[in-house]
Amino acid sequence: MTYKKINLFFIAVIIIIIFCTLPANNDWLYTKIIDPGNNVFDQPNHMGIDERKASRYGYSYLVYLNILHKVDNPKQAVILLPPIEYVKSIHVNNFAIPEPATFYYYTGLEAVWANSPHVGLANWEVVVKGEQQIGLRRIPGKEHLDSVLTFYRKYLQ
Amino acid sequence: MNFAGLLFVLVAQYLSGKGVLRLLKVELRPLAIFCFSMMLGVPIVSFAPCVLQVLHLRLDVMHVAVSIVVFTVLFSIPLVVKFKKPQFPKIKFPELYEWPFLLFIAALLLLGIWRCFYYPPYARDMLSGPELVAEYAIREHTFINSVYNLDLHTSNNYFKSPFITSLQIIYKLLVTSFGQTWLSVLAVSFIVWLYTILKERLHPLIAGVVMLFFMAMPEVFAYTYVLLYDYSNMIYFFAGFYFLARYQQDNKYPDFLFSTLLFGIATYVRTETLFLVAMTAPLQMLYFYRQKIGFQKMAIRIGTFVLVPAFFYVLCNNVFVKLFVPIPLVVSDLLNPHLADVSAFFGRLTDIFEKIIFSDWGIRLFGYFAVSFFLLLIVDLIMSRKFAREAAISLYGVGVVIIGLALVGYLFPLVDLTNTTKRGLFKMMPLVALYMANSKLIQTISKWLTKWEHKQQTASRVKAAPVIPSKDVKVAQSKPVKVQHQPNKKISKGK
Numbered sequence: 001m002t003y004k005k006i007n008l009f010f011i012a013v014i015i016i017i018i019f020c021t022l023p024a025n026n027d028w029l030y031t032k033i034i035d036p037g038n039n040v041f042d043q044p045n046h047m048g049i050d051e052r053k054a055s056r057y058g059y060s061y062l063v064y065l066n067i068l069h070k071v072d073n074p075k076q077a078v079i080l081l082p083p084i085e086y087v088k089s090i091h092v093n094n095f096a097i098p099e100p101a102t103f104y105y106y107t108g109l110e111a112v113w114a115n116s117p118h119v120g121l122a123n124w125e126v127v128v129k130g131e132q133q134i135g136l137r138r139i140p141g142k143e144h145l146d147s148v149l150t151f152y153r154k155y156l157q
Numbered sequence: 158m159n160f161a162g163l164l165f166v167l168v169a170q171y172l173s174g175k176g177v178l179r180l181l182k183v184e185l186r187p188l189a190i191f192c193f194s195m196m197l198g199v200p201i202v203s204f205a206p207c208v209l210q211v212l213h214l215r216l217d218v219m220h221v222a223v224s225i226v227v228f229t230v231l232f233s234i235p236l237v238v239k240f241k242k243p244q245f246p247k248i249k250f251p252e253l254y255e256w257p258f259l260l261f262i263a264a265l266l267l268l269g270i271w272r273c274f275y276y277p278p279y280a281r282d283m284l285s286g287p288e289l290v291a292e293y294a295i296r297e298h299t300f301i302n303s304v305y306n307l308d309l310h311t312s313n314n315y316f317k318s319p320f321i322t323s324l325q326i327i328y329k330l331l332v333t334s335f336g337q338t339w340l341s342v343l344a345v346s347f348i349v350w351l352y353t354i355l356k357e358r359l360h361p362l363i364a365g366v367v368m369l370f371f372m373a374m375p376e377v378f379a380y381t382y383v384l385l386y387d388y389s390n391m392i393y394f395f396a397g398f399y400f401l402a403r404y405q406q407d408n409k410y411p412d413f414l415f416s417t418l419l420f421g422i423a424t425y426v427r428t429e430t431l432f433l434v435a436m437t438a439p440l441q442m443l444y445f446y447r448q449k450i451g452f453q454k455m456a457i458r459i460g461t462f463v464l465v466p467a468f469f470y471v472l473c474n475n476v477f478v479k480l481f482v483p484i485p486l487v488v489s490d491l492l493n494p495h496l497a498d499v500s501a502f503f504g505r506l507t508d509i510f511e512k513i514i515f516s517d518w519g520i521r522l523f524g525y526f527a528v529s530f531f532l533l534l535i536v537d538l539i540m541s542r543k544f545a546r547e548a549a550i551s552l553y554g555v556g557v558v559i560i561g562l563a564l565v566g567y568l569f570p571l572v573d574l575t576n577t578t579k580r581g582l583f584k585m586m587p588l589v590a591l592y593m594a595n596s597k598l599i600q601t602i603s604k605w606l607t608k609w610e611h612k613q614q615t616a617s618r619v620k621a622a623p624v625i626p627s628k629d630v631k632v633a634q635s636k637p638v639k640v641q642h643q644p645n646k647k648i649s650k651g652k
Contacts, residue, residue, distance in 0.1 A: 056277055
């Protein structure tokens, strides 16, 4: 009886080993479960809220936080975000353009896209020129805003 | 992490859930009762912030905690009225050969719990919808907050059920800054319950294998810690089917009522589930027809079966969304304008099989679980075309999910294949597990294994018989002696 149970125990272990060596399972276990980039044993050393958010949302989130710190009057600020297609066209791959609602979640700042109904209210703009060339600039006036919108319009789908 | 807050919410969920089980007189094993109490308590407690909003009360720690207490007291009334002395069944430890599976599954669950706690909500649908609304509801103490002043033309996620928004409010206020740990409560309770279901039907080794493949569906596992509606929806939809199958086997009315309630909760979590529930109604009709229960009774029961989920649909879309979202929801705007062109339906149906289930992508999403199911089904069809009732109901459920999702995709073009439909397929996975537990082939292997193990046990007993210590032999011999002496005792009493 005990020997049979021990035999079954080893069968169970062998099944799990075979299971782990199946290609799809193996790939999943290595990339998503063990996931060297997200070491579970290292994570307790990084328990700050912003640290955890940054590790989840990535580089883009850090840029959004920088934007937040640069805006002098957050309650009045309306940020114009560049179109996703424009950012893709200049081969910026590590910075994601969020939806206005998601940007509000990250920063508490109101944002608009070039095709948003209230785009005329934009008084700041996120300027993306390259991978590490992302900045924030105050919109000096309506003329400047119109020229920026004219430029962005060709990237709107 | 506020452990006192977590304990408070968990106790509230447990008592509320158990109260509903007692009210509906649902009979389950102790472990299943515990799991179900937790699983039911989550949606019950989620109504607390909604009620506060309807009453125009502030959404803050005090109000939310008090409303949870009130809910718990109300739902605990059946526990007091129908008080039963708690029973502590003998704990049966798993067999030695179950431990490798249990440890593997436990490791995955622990990882899921940790990630659920450690990471903030991530899915785009959450960050532009329920999570965003919950975050600002906490800051501004109301569901109707500054989020609705934003440009929301890129999203319609704020129209979704308040289920997640409410739970996020509760858990963010009382437990942890990212909320979402309620998802772990649901996931762990569900996995434990599913394992008990499999173990009731299969040899523990086979149950372990099925469970292992279920857990190893990358996409489904990911949603045990990525906050979204689909995992919760899968749990309640499957539970509804499970109790429907139980009702059709045992004909116990509480199981029918409970199944209806569970389908209602599934609809509350994702309102389009109502379509799938409606598609399940013919199965019930057929059962009532075969039972010959009479037209009137049948009409009442079918009405209950559809109206309870419909009530949750109306509660969600016509009460909560209407009251909490200051933007009108026009469902007709979301409808496919070319309904006459049914090729979209068949196209979506084909895509589900070709692009999701039987594709490399499908393997990356669901591991080998979905493909194994179809292979198993073919083998079962070749072996014997007779299915156990539970297996037949599971197959019906799988059909409802696949055809229903194609139908929903055809009716609402916003329901895309690569996101909504893909995640909607989660609902079929526990049904597949239930089918596997009843599959002819797996049952044969399981019975053979059980017999083999039992045979060993019997053989060892037979072998051991001649060497039983004399003390035990005396005990064994004393029994018939006692029986023989009993009549004499009676006679002597009479004297």
